[in-house]
Amino acid sequence: MRVEGRESKIASDLLAHYDVHARRLPWRAPPGSNATDPYRVWLSEVMLQQTTVAAVGPYFAKFTERWPSVEALAAAADADLMAAWAGLGYYARARNLLACARAVTSDHGGVFPDTEDGLRALPGVGAYTAAAVAAIAFGRRAVVVDANVERVVARLFAITTPLPAARPAIREAADRITPDARAGDFAQAMMDLGATICTSRNPACGICPLRADCAAVLTADPAAFPVKAAKKAKPHRLGHAFWIERADGHVWLARRPDKGLLGGMRGLPGSAWNDVPDPTPPFAGAWQTLEPPVAHVFTHFSLALTVHAIQVNQGHVPSGAGEWWPIDRLAEAGLPTLFVRAAETAMKKEDVSDARH
DNA sequence: AAGCCGTGGGG
């Protein structure tokens, strides 16, 4: 529940700054326009989950061009959508995006629910995204809390409880400063502030519109907020991947299981990834081991993937789910970045051997 | 409910 006083001053200070300094972003209505398309708001919010504005830009342009409405997206083939998402990461988002578009199209007549609860029931829409879409697309008062808001609020009120334990208190504080009017602008203003001024490291307190409202700026180190619990060490794993190239210029791509890491994506066949992976190739032959391994860092472990390559004849039939893919069109396969690197390793090897002839 | 789930950029 919002109260008057210091809280309302924060909102008015921030909105006044936002009216002048709002970032121009592809998914925002142009200044002075109230034309917010819920489809574009929702699509951008899902893409922006744990993902930078810079990374989302080209994907948002590609998606809205190819699928201009939720109905168009709902009609997309699964493989096409997964391939279009390739490289953006967190692939469960892509599967949920499609499920959500189909739910909106079939269960809601192609119209997004306009309440937080209605949105929250959709696949891939959690507390943050439901609040953000309700506020930004539908003008409803909603308490929008993402990592930016957590940081700004923790500083405004100098909250010393470490995350994640501080979440309830941060949310209550965010509720108190959220205005009844312009909740969507307020949410976006908070995120703009967190992205450009109240940054995680080296916040620009000198130019902050909330400087006079901020408790942390009075402390020795405003950047020390929010306090965070120590994080666990990231384990290192090993793995083997197999580049199986057919004489007619095709490579065998496996289809990964729908759930789990890189779920539902194409990739090179290979071993499990662990401390002592099985290096045995899927069949015997003149395998060539390529050095060095591909180094890749995931959210919760790092990986060294050793690539092994072989040439097979036309009649070769690999095991497991997958397909032969033309190597000169590999960019269209929608490979996750790890396998793009692995493929580059294999093809660089071929360039070298070709050059020697 | 803590762990799982990608990737690229910046300090």
Place this chain on the structure above:
DNA sequence: TCCCCAAGGCT
């Protein structure tokens, strides 16, 4: 180089 982290959701 290495570490941090970015408009989180799901189980």
